[in-house]
Amino acid sequence: MIAVVAVLGMVAGACGKSTEPTPGTSKPPTADLEGGTLHMAMLADVTAAFDPQKEYYSVTWEYFRCCLLRTLMSYEGTPTDEGGAEIHPDLASDAKQSDDGLTWTFTIKPGLMYAPPMQDTEITAGDFIRAIERTANPKANVGGYSFYYSVIEGFDDFAAGTADTISGMAAPDDHTLSITTTSPVGDISYRFAMGTTAPIPPDAEGERMGVAEGHDRNYGRFLVASGPYMFDGSDTMDFSADPKDQTEAPGYVPGRQIVLVRNPSWTRESDQLRDAFPEKIEVRIGGDNDDLYNQVAQGALDFVVDGAVPPEKIRDYQTNPDLQDRINIYASDAVRYVSFNLAVPPFDDVHVRKAVNWAFDKQGFRQLRGGPSVGEIAGHIMVNSLEDNILATYDPYPTANAAGDVAKAKEEMKQSVYDTDQDGVCDAPECKDILTITDREDPYSEQMALLKQFLEPIGLTLDDKQLERGTMYNKCNDANSKHALCAGPGWGKDYADGVTFAEPLFSSAGLWESCCNYSLVGATADQLKGWGYKVTSVPSVDDDEATCAALEPGDARFKCWAELDKKLMEDVVPWVPYLFDNSVDILSDNIKNYSFDQFAGLAAFDSLAVPGNTA
Numbered sequence: 108m109i110a111v112v113a114v115l116g117m118v119a120g121a122c123g124k125s126t127e128p129t130p131g132t133s134k135p136p137t138a139d140l141e142g143g144t145l146h147m148a149m150l151a152d153v154t155a156a157f158d159p160q161k162e163y164y165s166v167t168w169e170y171f172r173c174c175l176l177r178t179l180m181s182y183e184g185t186p187t188d189e190g191g192a193e194i195h196p197d198l199a200s201d202a203k204q205s206d207d208g209l210t211w212t213f214t215i216k217p218g219l220m221y222a223p224p225m226q227d228t229e230i231t232a233g234d235f236i237r238a239i240e241r242t243a244n245p246k247a248n249v250g251g252y253s254f255y256y257s258v259i260e261g262f263d264d265f266a267a268g269t270a271d272t273i274s275g276m277a278a279p280d281d282h283t284l285s286i287t288t289t290s291p292v293g294d295i296s297y298r299f300a301m302g303t304t305a306p307i308p309p310d311a312e313g314e315r316m317g318v319a320e321g322h323d324r325n326y327g328r329f330l331v332a333s334g335p336y337m338f339d340g341s342d343t344m345d346f347s348a349d350p351k352d353q354t355e356a357p358g359y360v361p362g363r364q365i366v367l368v369r370n371p372s373w374t375r376e377s378d379q380l381r382d383a384f385p386e387k388i389e390v391r392i393g394g395d396n397d398d399l400y401n402q403v404a405q406g407a408l409d410f411v412v413d414g415a416v417p418p419e420k421i422r423d424y425q426t427n428p429d430l431q432d433r434i435n436i437y438a439s440d441a442v443r444y445v446s447f448n449l450a451v452p453p454f455d456d457v458h459v460r461k462a463v464n465w466a467f468d469k470q471g472f473r474q475l476r477g478g479p480s481v482g483e484i485a486g487h488i489m490v491n492s493l494e495d496n497i498l499a500t501y502d503p504y505p506t507a508n509a510a511g512d513v514a515k516a517k518e519e520m521k522q523s524v525y526d527t528d529q530d531g532v533c534d535a536p537e538c539k540d541i542l543t544i545t546d547r548e549d550p551y552s553e554q555m556a557l558l559k560q561f562l563e564p565i566g567l568t569l570d571d572k573q574l575e576r577g578t579m580y581n582k583c584n585d586a587n588s589k590h591a592l593c594a595g596p597g598w599g600k601d602y603a604d605g606v607t608f609a610e611p612l613f614s615s616a617g618l619w620e621s622c623c624n625y626s627l628v629g630a631t632a633d634q635l636k637g638w639g640y641k642v643t644s645v646p647s648v649d650d651d652e653a654t655c656a657a658l659e660p661g662d663a664r665f666k667c668w669a670e671l672d673k674k675l676m677e678d679v680v681p682w683v684p685y686l687f688d689n690s691v692d693i694l695s696d697n698i699k700n701y702s703f704d705q706f707a708g709l710a711a712f713d714s715l716a717v718p719g720n721t722a
Contacts (some may be wrong), residue, residue: 126397140718143718143719148392148393148412150576151575151577155517159330160327161327163252165709167302173713174332175330176305176334178198178302180190180296182705183708184704185700185703191706194297215297216282221333223341229281232283235304239304240316244255248303252303255298276422297603305333318346337356340680341356355720360614366388366390368386373457376588381573382713386593396549400416409717410583415548418474421434434693435694436692440705441600443684444596444598444683444684445680446583448625452587452642460681468561472512472557475554476554481688482689483687484687488612489608494668494669497666497668501673517565520565531563531565544594545579547573548576554594555569564698583609586630596625599708602706604651605665605671606655609652611623613625613626617629618630627645690703700716
């Protein structure tokens with residue numbers, strides 16, 4: 108997850124460098140960059156084995172957008188200043204909204220076929236209905252997508268099992284898809300650019316879920332591609348067999364490797380949004396962060412997907428003229444933060460949460476990630492682009508050099524019931540050995556040591572659990588884990604609107620949809636009791652979120668999100684946001700072109716050109 112994340116930047120020509128967002132130029136000639144094998148590495152696997160209805164993770168979203176899945180609408184895999192935030196028809200040829208704003212009609216491009224073994228099957232309108240029905244199915248969807256589609260008429264009834272169909276979706280013919288919503292929605296096109304809406308092909312038996320039938324838990328292992336790549340060996344899958352007897356494509360081995368090869372059904376003429384430069388993409392899963400970046404420097408690897416470039420590497424690449432064209436630093440639409448569980452003492456007390464905000468050494472956290480190059484200090488929650496920069500200079504907990512202020516933290520702590528003698532030090536038993544979840548990879552262990560250091564003067568001590576990244580997110584997302592702090596997450600927009608922060612992170616929907624309200628904001632008394640908490644109430648911003656979401660795009664909506672952000676920072680205080688993230692990538696000498704995908708917040712994998720690199 109992290110869901111974590113969308114970032115800017117395209118590099119002209121071969122590669123580029125910047126410490127600020129840098130405009131790119133037009134795309135280079137395609138023929139000169141095609142071919143070769145791109146060698147990448149990932150520290151951790153994707154979170155849900157490539158199941159489109161379960162994956163809520165930016166890394167997987169890039170694999171879907173660039174390579175494996177096409178959707179009704181999609182993006183170009185470029186930065187904002189190159190149109191990367193703009194939505195474009197993909198499998199649809201056009202989209203029209205009715206005069207009352209309630210019905211959208213998409214025309215599906217004819218003659219587009221799935222990857223093997225379904226290369227003789229055309230993509231048709233009913234395949235999108237199948238995908239949304241699977242998104243509504245609680246047995247198949249645990250990724251947190253459903254709240255984006257509840258606006259479709261009948262979606263919630265189908266999800267609850269009280270209706271046999273989603274009444275607001277219809278396919279009058281193979282190339283026409285109609286979507287009716289319960290209220291006017293101006294961003295349906297953005298919602299139908301998410302991987303969960305990608306078409307699912309039918310099977311020969313006519314099962315409701317098509318080739319996904321019988322794969323509620325593991326459809327990602329049997330994924331049928333519609334993009335320029337497919338898992339190696341996809342042609343060996345046999346959907347005529349009973350689901351329990353079907354064998355998955357060997358190109359993806361969880362925890363070990365991902366191998367993507369050309370989808371022979373895809374043509375460049377039918378797809379204006381993807382470069383698809385590499386002939387093949389090989390990805391190793393696992394390893395040591397520093398070692399992987401050493402391999403990139405040596406040319407043994409081309410790119411690390413999910414790592415953190417070591418600070419010394421950033422310095423080397425920025426200062427060495429021979430390396431400066433190998434580093435890419437671009438501003439991100441993502442935030443890094445530490446979240447409080449508002450149902451776990453002492454963080455059920457807002458004064459304790461505010462005290463931590465005052466004590467927090469944001470500058471130190473940034474230095475451990477690599478210094479100013481990795482991002483701007485964050486003074487609030489939602490990234491500025493989603494609020495039209497209304498809060499660009501806002502910070503309710505300002506400290507000198509953003510290094511924290513223990514004196515102000517103690518003044519705040521004195522107001523807490525957990526400071527029994529009002530000396531500014533949390534001294535109740537709940538202040539000791541606070542269960543804290545974090546990532547085990549660099550630089551999180553160093554950040555954890557610093558966190559312990561600046562919390563100790565205000566009486567808070569931590570019992571930290573450093574976990575593999577996917578496990579960390581699962582634990583942070585599990586209300587039953589009773590964690591008090593999550594110190595590893597990051598979050599970026601799902602698309603260019605504040606609802607993509609507010610609803611999944613701070614509404615009750617982010618609880619019952621299983622993602623990603625780690626603070627339990629908006630939890631009901633019954634929910635808290637069911638999870639075994641003694642705390643009986645926590646703040647809610649559901650009404651505020653609904654008010655903003657109902658507004659038309661424009662100044663009023665921007666202002667509404669900014670006001671909600673201020674309420675969260677000053678009254679609710681679910682987080683310490685510490686960094687508006689930059690993306691930092693270093694590239695091997697093999698890579699001849701680089702682009703950044705604004706949608707997923709990662710390099711556009713299909714634009715990492717390695718012509719002639721077949722080793």
